[in-house]
Amino acid sequence: MKHLANVLYITTPETYLSLDGENVVIQKDEHTSTRLPLHNIENIVCFNWQGASPALMGACVEQNIGLTFLAPSGRFLARVTGQVKGNVLLRRKQFQVAENEAQSVPIAASFLLGKLSNCRKVIERALRDHAMLVNVEALSSASAFLKETLKVIPSCQSTADLMAFEGSAAKAYFNVFDHLILQQKNEFYFKERNRRPPLDNMNALLSFLYALLTNECVSALETVGLDPFVGFLHTNRPGRPSLALDLMEELRPVFADRLALSLVNRHQVTEKGFTPKESGGILMDDETRKTVITAWQERKKEEIIHPFLKEKIPFGLIPHIQALLLARHLRGDLDAYPPFFWG
Amino acid sequence: MKLEYTPDDLLPLSGIQHFLFCRRQWALIYVEMQWKENVLTAEGRILHQRVDDPFFTETRNGVIIARSVPVASYRLGLSGVCDVVEFTPSPPAPLSQGEEDVKLPNRAGLYLPTPVEYKRGKPKREPMDEAQLCAQAMCLEEMLSTHIPLGYLYYGQTHHREKVEFTSELRALVMEMSAEMHQYFQRGHTLRVKPSKACRSCSLEEVCLPVLQKKVIMASKYIRQQVESA
Numbered sequence: 001m002k003h004l005a006n007v008l009y010i011t012t013p014e015t016y017l018s019l020d021g022e023n024v025v026i027q028k029d030e031h032t033s034t035r036l037p038l039h040n041i042e043n044i045v046c047f048n049w050q051g052a053s054p055a056l057m058g059a060c061v062e063q064n065i066g067l068t069f070l071a072p073s074g075r076f077l078a079r080v081t082g083q084v085k086g087n088v089l090l091r092r093k094q095f096q097v098a099e100n101e102a103q104s105v106p107i108a109a110s111f112l113l114g115k116l117s118n119c120r121k122v123i124e125r126a127l128r129d130h131a132m133l134v135n136v137e138a139l140s141s142a143s144a145f146l147k148e149t150l151k152v153i154p155s156c157q158s159t160a161d162l163m164a165f166e167g168s169a170a171k172a173y174f175n176v177f178d179h180l181i182l183q184q185k186n187e188f189y190f191k192e193r194n195r196r197p198p199l200d201n202m203n204a205l206l207s208f209l210y211a212l213l214t215n216e217c218v219s220a221l222e223t224v225g226l227d228p229f230v231g232f233l234h235t236n237r238p239g240r241p242s243l244a245l246d247l248m249e250e251l252r253p254v255f256a257d258r259l260a261l262s263l264v265n266r267h268q269v270t271e272k273g274f275t276p277k278e279s280g281g282i283l284m285d286d287e288t289r290k291t292v293i294t295a296w297q298e299r300k301k302e303e304i305i306h307p308f309l310k311e312k313i314p315f316g317l318i319p320h321i322q323a324l325l326l327a328r329h330l331r332g333d334l335d336a337y338p339p340f341f342w343g
Numbered sequence: 344m345k346l347e348y349t350p351d352d353l354l355p356l357s358g359i360q361h362f363l364f365c366r367r368q369w370a371l372i373y374v375e376m377q378w379k380e381n382v383l384t385a386e387g388r389i390l391h392q393r394v395d396d397p398f399f400t401e402t403r404n405g406v407i408i409a410r411s412v413p414v415a416s417y418r419l420g421l422s423g424v425c426d427v428v429e430f431t432p433s434p435p436a437p438l439s440q441g442e443e444d445v446k447l448p449n450r451a452g453l454y455l456p457t458p459v460e461y462k463r464g465k466p467k468r469e470p471m472d473e474a475q476l477c478a479q480a481m482c483l484e485e486m487l488s489t490h491i492p493l494g495y496l497y498y499g500q501t502h503h504r505e506k507v508e509f510t511s512e513l514r515a516l517v518m519e520m521s522a523e524m525h526q527y528f529q530r531g532h533t534l535r536v537k538p539s540k541a542c543r544s545c546s547l548e549e550v551c552l553p554v555l556q557k558k559v560i561m562a563s564k565y566i567r568q569q570v571e572s573a
Contacts, residue, residue: 087375089531113566117573150573154566224550225375308565309554324552327560331375331533334563341569 005143007038007043007300011286016054019059022153035166039063039077042257043219047072047289052326061150074211074289082317090225094243098230101159102205107337108162108233109153114250115166116153119173120146121236121342122253122261126180135179142176145169162233166249173253176267177331180261187271188264197281199273205263206280210248212296213319217244217251226330247322249343254317259299268295279291308338348420352523356414356423357479359517362524363471367536368547369524374533377550386499388461391426405432407447407454414482418503419521425479425543426461430454445487458494465500470513472496474520 008024010017024044027033029106037061043066052067060067061082062196070078097103123143149169156162178190191204195264198204218241223227227328231242232248256281263269273288284292298302298314313321321341328338352528355373362369396414400409415422432446433453443452456478456554462472473496480491495504507513535558538553 056556087377110566113570119567120573145573150570154570225377307554307569308562311554324550325562328552333533333535334562336566338562338565 006040007045007297009295010048011290012044013047013049015048016050017046017056018050019053019056022059024056027299038063038065042218044068044280045070045076045215052080064223066215068219069216070211073116074208074284076211078217079215079218087225090327090331091227094226094230097330098236102185105156105159105162108246108341109156109160110313110337111233111246111249112153112162112166112169114152114341115253116146116150116169117342118250118253118342119169119257119275120150122180122258123176125258130182133182135176138176138179142172142292143332145172150222159235160235166233177257181264183265183267184270187274197246197277197279201271201282202260202264204274204284205260205269205292206256208265208292209296210252212293213248213251213255214241214244216316217241217247217323218321219317221326223320224323224327226323228326247319247326250322251319254340254342255299255315261297263292263295270320304343307341307343344412348525349417350419350552351421352419354521354528356421356482357475358524358542359520359556360475361420361469362520363469363474364541365536365545366527366534367551368545370527370533371547372533373524373548374528374551376509377421390418396510406430407450412483414479414486416478416482417483418485419475419478419481419518420525421482423482425458425481425483427459428483428538429457429459431457456487456489458491459482459497459504460494461497461499463499465498466496466505466507467543470516472512473507473542474517476507478510478521480509481514482515 010026014030015027018025018027021036023035024038024041025035025052028151044052044060046067046069048069049072050071057067057080057204059065060080067080070077071077080233097107120143123139123146127136127139127143149165151163153165156165157311174190174193180300181190186203188202189200191200193206194200194203195207198207200257218228221243226243227242228244230236233246234242236239236242255322268291269288273285273291275283277283295312300314302315303312304315305311306313306318308325309321325334326337328334353385357371357372361372376472400407402408409428409430410426412423412425414425430447430450433455441466444455447454458476460472460476460479466472476494476496480494481504483489484491493506493508496507497504540554542548542551
């Protein structure tokens, strides 16, 4: 199976990246620099302003290493891509299926089945592990509602129906999300999902994790030759990576929600790291962002058995595997797109 | 089979060895346009970096050694680059048969071309390297209107050249393979192939997911089971 290499996160705004031989050189000022061999790196995510040299960009493109620039806030700025990768026949098939509702609904349904099932698992885990601490009644009924919805999804005939079920299921899930926060309840609470800007600490944390996940999904789709902007569930909108958002649906609960809850419940992040701005929007500080990224990286290294492939893989490979399975379904190797059902 | 292909039809000559190794690997590389490096391919790339210098042509004992020689055959529908082609001067007229010898631009006399291909490993049981070399020879023959009886494979691990005779069987294999490649390419089809031991040394294993080959119709069942057991 694919080797999961490191992701290099550049969190200091004043750094500049360049290429020397087969190494990336991270330069902070005239005197301090770090060198890392590129072949150990899978992705470079920059929160820096200075940027990177064209030579490094070229090497990254050639070696399939993602190079992404985010604003220090985590907002996406740019990604370096070379020539369009992959098979034009695959992309044409993707576009053709996306245009055809009868063909795209089963794929969209798969994404949703993954999402609902995984949201439910998040709730079920809290019920199992913390039965004494949580509101069992509220959580159980949300779980039951998700289960019901799960069963009707396969018979949906239109994307509009799917979106309607998605809406009510997401509402049920987020309605009880606050019950999953067991510690620091005064500082971290969840009333509703908000973004642009996030208005409370929990939403700020979720937004940051979602940004990391979006980036991974976009790279995964690009690597297998799919167009991350042409989706089956999310409608196309200029500038929106719809297919990456489709893929994220099933991964959000496992990758982001669950991790956000652990970080708070284990006091790994605290209120100190979150600063409300004058507008009410919340900013995360550098330290907290580092903590989150470290936890994210650790999470990615954990191994699981992929439920469909039945192979042991690191967690971090899941977006890549799912993108690959989607491509394989579109190319006719598989009769359906098998979403990631978290065990 | 087409009698003659157009420039647009030409497929990479190096595909022959992939095709003979695994038809699915070939399709992943040339139809799906996927490529992944592993240690083996990286070593091959580095070896070739040393060999390939199109502007470095030397003469040793009268033998002209040309590197990175671009070739194509419109009869096979293949094009590519020969690592090395050696041009051995033919003896003067009465001694030489003449029919295999070619004239070279800006050179006096007649020469016999011999392709040499560099490979990182050691000789393999399957004839994929021989077929690739033979395809190169057939391109050269078409371009230079000549007949090339043999070539050499140089192996990095053994540091030795192996002589390859371009027999009619080998030529037939090349023609058959290239015709088959064109068929699959035209259909844009990525073939299914039974997983084998060779999968472990294939750099494209993670893209191919050989395990999928066994689960052709399992995905919908997997989804149904997960939903029902929820």
